[in-house]
Amino acid sequence: MSAAPDHDRWAESLGAWLLGALPEDEVEGFRTHLESCADCRADAESLRVAVDALPASAPPMAPPPALKGRLMAVVEREASLLEAAGPDADRAKRSRRRRRFPHLAGLTLRPALVLPLVLLLLVIGGGAALLGRTAFDGQDARTVVARVNPELKGSQAALEVEGDRARIVGKKLPPPPAGHVYQVWLDRGGQSPEPTAALFSTRGDGTVSVDVPGSLDGVRAVMVTDEPIGGSPKPTGRTILTATPA
């Protein structure tokens, strides 16, 4: 085996490439390097087994009945097509990235009990700057992939959790409609989710990074809804995402 001349530049990107985490503008460069670098090809082959095992490590989540029904319909339809197309029809090209995004079929929000004071804190471009960023990189940090409203095609979000603190991160999220903001809610199992002061919009590139105010103690779910500017004492708009930190 031998390394290509540009090995040092690209070698550290191998893990990211295998995980589908290279930015688009680096993918072609890495592929070109891989073609000429026997060392990296061998490493990629060796590490592939770890990537292939990742789906089995995802937390099991039961899909909502409506989604399950749609999935089964797709599976049965594709099975029929494959059967008709012959034995080689399912030898598809390998997907660059495989994701597991259980979708939210719709959340029923219950009426509010109390009307707490909602601070008029509009956080444009992510709440980090105003709410104070927290480095979610400690020993007990973990990630909970959020269920994003399936109407928001291509949008992705996750909850970064460390101790009793959390931050919502997302990408490819549409900005809230004119006159609206996104608002974070905490579902503690009461009659209605608690409003928080975290009101935000997306950055220009569709990304989001907003700290969840307060403690996660007793929180069953963190939710984001679309609300009029200034926020609401109880959810009125559509649910954008839900994440269950437990």
Add this chain to the structure above:
Amino acid sequence: MESLPPEQSHVIELAYFGGFTHTEIADILETPVGTVKGRMRLGLEKLRNSLRMLEMQPG
């Protein structure tokens, strides 16, 4: 994944299940991109080694 140090499983989860790129993860974690890439690779190596050990165990 439970066998990995949290900082390694964290970046792998964000990348693989969250769909974030290494630069996005670096921004989320306020960590240098090089560190994120290093953790991804180290995490995958440890995961591979754990899988090999499991395969070697009898039964």
